[in-house]
Amino acid sequence: NAGVMQNPRHLVRRRGQEARLRCSPMKGHSHVYWYRQLPEEGLKFMVYLQKENIIDESGMPKERFSAEFPKEGPSILRIQQVVRGDSAAYFCASSPHSGNEKLFFGSGTQLSVL
Amino acid sequence: QQQVKQSPQSLIVQKGGIPIINCAYENTAFDYFPWYQQFPGKGPALLIAIRPDVSEKKEGRFTISFNKSAKQFSLHIMDSQPGDSATYFCAASSQTGANNLFFGTGTRLTVIP
Numbered sequence: 001n002a003g004v005m006q007n008p009r010h011l012v013r014r015r016g017q018e019a020r021l022r023c024s025p026m027k028g029h030s031h032v033y034w035y036r037q038l039p040e041e042g043l044k045f046m047v048y049l050q051k052e053n054i055i056d057e058s059g060m061p062k063e064r065f066s067a068e069f070p071k072e073g074p075s076i077l078r079i080q081q082v083v084r085g086d087s088a089a090y091f092c093a094s095s096p097h098s099g100n101e102k103l104f105f106g107s108g109t110q111l112s113v114l
Numbered sequence: 115q116q117q118v119k120q121s122p123q124s125l126i127v128q129k130g131g132i133p134i135i136n137c138a139y140e141n142t143a144f145d146y147f148p149w150y151q152q153f154p155g156k157g158p159a160l161l162i163a164i165r166p167d168v169s170e171k172k173e174g175r176f177t178i179s180f181n182k183s184a185k186q187f188s189l190h191i192m193d194s195q196p197g198d199s200a201t202y203f204c205a206a207s208s209q210t211g212a213n214n215l216f217f218g219t220g221t222r223l224t225v226i227p
Contacts, residue, residue, distance in 0.1 A: 004157070040123075040219070040220075041219055041220070042120070042203055042217030042218050042219045042220055043158065043203070043215075044217070045213075045214030045215065045216075056213040056214070058214075059214065091157050093157075100148075100207045100213070100214070100215050101148075101163070101209075102160070103215070104160075105158050105159065106157050107156050107157050108156075108157050
């Protein structure tokens with residue numbers, strides 16, 4: 001019974017490149033959340049998705065960031081034209097139902113922008 | 115604006131001590147208050163959570179104390195062990211109409227053997 005799987009664990013990009021972060025939720029979970037963690041800070045909500053739908057993207061920057069959770073396959077967080085300020089740990093969490101209880105987090109993707 | 119304020123930023127205790135981590139919030143719509151434990155290189159894991167209808171909740175060596183009138187809640191770890199050394203985050207959310215947790219900035223706990 002694998003937990004939430006995120007890959008890659010570490011991603012290095014140069015300014016202007018694209019970053020794609022993947023998240024496979026726990027088996028049976030159809031709700032996915034993305035959070036960003038900057039050094040010495042708590043996690044900040046970015047987006048909440050269900051299969052094929054974006055439910056709440058109120059925490060997503062308006063430009064360059066997008067997320068999807070297709071019918072088949074993992075959820076993808078995509079960052080276009082990365083800048084140094086995008087360097088952070090990005091965590092995905094999944095849940096079997098809506099709401100904030102019983103969130104299971106993955107181990108995160110550490111994005112470094114050179 | 116930080117919705118949940120957490121202190122201290124770091125804490126060092128001897129084995130067997132009782133570290134206490136405090137959090138405060140302003141939004142009276144918050145009705146769910148979890149604590150998460152995070153080890154280096156890992157994602158946060160839910161430790162214990164409380165709702166405002168009770169003033170205390172205990173699970174094993176971990177206890178949450180909740181003061182609704184003061185809008186504060188705290189985590190106590192009884193008989194702390196070196197294996198408890200981790201970063202602890204408090205969080206809060208409203209279960210009605212909200213999709214996200216608001217996290218505190220974290221407390222790095224070190225338990226010395």
